Amino acid sequence: MENNIRVLVVDDSAFMRKVISDLLNKHPRIHVIATARNGEDALTKRKLNSPDVITLDVEMPIMDGLETLKILMKENPIPVVMVSSTTKEGARNTLFAMEFGAIDFVAKPSGAISLDIEKIEQQIIDKVIQAAKAKLVRSEHEATYVVQSKKDNRIKKVRAKKIVAIGTSTGGPRALKDVIPKIPSSIKAPILIVQHMPPGFTLSLAERLNSLSEVIVKEANHGEVLQNGTAYIAPGGYHLSVQQKGNAFLANVDKQEPRRGHRPSVDILFESIATLKDVESIAVIMTGMGADGTEGLIKLKESGSCYAIAESEESCVVFGMPKAALRTKLVDEMVHIQQISERIMNHF
Structure with missing residues (x-):
């Protein structure tokens, strides 16, 4: 016992x-x-x-x-x-x-x-x-309360040829702080993020990451066109998926039934991207309990062009979600949280 x-x-x-x-x-x-x-x-x-x-x-x-x-x-x-x-x-x-x-x-x-x-x-x-x-992970830098200004004139209406999709749960807010601020605003892709969180907290997460990052970080709105250089966080209590309309990709935000107890669900995000045409996806599964994202990863790999990254056990607070993904033998590489942004950018 x-x-x-x-x-x-x-x-x-x-x-x-x-x-x-x-x-x-x-x-x-x-x-x-x-x-x-x-x-x-x-x-x-x-x-x-x-x-x-x-x-x-x-x-x-x-x-x-x-x-x-x-x-x-x-x-x-x-x-x-x-x-x-x-x-x-x-x-x-x-x-x-x-x-x-x-x-x-x-x-x-x-x-x-x-x-x-x-x-x-x-x-x-x-x-x-x-x-x-859980494993205690020491932060390299202490958090600050500084809120920097953000210029929105960097948004460009360019069709995304690539999509970055990130799924995380327990330990995720801190892990995202180690990834998103290191991505340059010039990235030629939108970034979609599912972080398991209740309503009322994802907006603060988006605002916090936005204040620290070159890319624009926001909560996803239903029907908005996904832009390069922008990260979209699934609102707490809502699923986030992607729909294709002509040359554009749109955010779909809805309250369908939870998947494996989760809403938002990483699986639902990944599976929606698997249905898109002529898209290269980079799927990232980071710290968290359970196996959310594993079924979606299988669909992404079956659909064609997907590069999968899992966070290493060394840096995970909880190694559940990455471990489940690794069992599929579909993960292309497993890396420390500090290297994930670099690996993402290697594909651009």
Whole structure:
């Protein structure tokens, strides 16, 4: 039998501390060993109790979740699952938390004190278990809060001969930060991204990546023409696929049934690209739990011109999705996250 997962629950609300603790303690493998009311209290309780995983509220008085996380990761890294509100500020700070080293996050269903927290019971249990198994990856550079200006006059209406498609899940926001900002604006292809995330967070992810990148990064809008030098992120809770109309490629955003529990689904994106004519695709599968993207990769390879890249186990937070893709024996190369952008650009 696997060892119990010792958890420290951190939240400024006594009600939320109790409810989250009760939810986690229902699982036979999880044991909440302590709770903390703010960041300072969390740092003390961590030293006293040596937890395996910490659930950390983003917004707290005295010392908030971001400052706490930075200290935790600097002193002695530990798997952390952020617990966030779905406000724009909460989503933005959650993205910074991913950059600072948090493994994953869950969104409170209805604000700082969510009386309906049981809606995410299974989600928070699953993510704590994943975090206990995940590998901590140190960032080369600390995240900053700088938001740079973006000139939109670089968009050119040129038919895409190539399409780059990226799929990722747990650990993905941080991995995308290691890939997208290194791609030049001159890339002769649109980039389509599926990151498993709930509604309300993908817009902040797009804005954050946009502030760091040469390419334009945005949430995909239904029916828009895909442009070279632009990265389109599937909106949380919606599938993203590609349709062909004459010489143009259009983004299709819809709420069809989830695939293998995912919406957006990497498989659906990849499969749609497999139906396009006269297109060379570069498919990239990065860190994440499960096998999303594997079925779509098979379709892409059957369709003809597809070059497949998988992130190496060395740099993955969770090696599930790339490992599943590798089992198909259709992956052309497996590379460290720091080399993925270079490998993409080798095809241009």
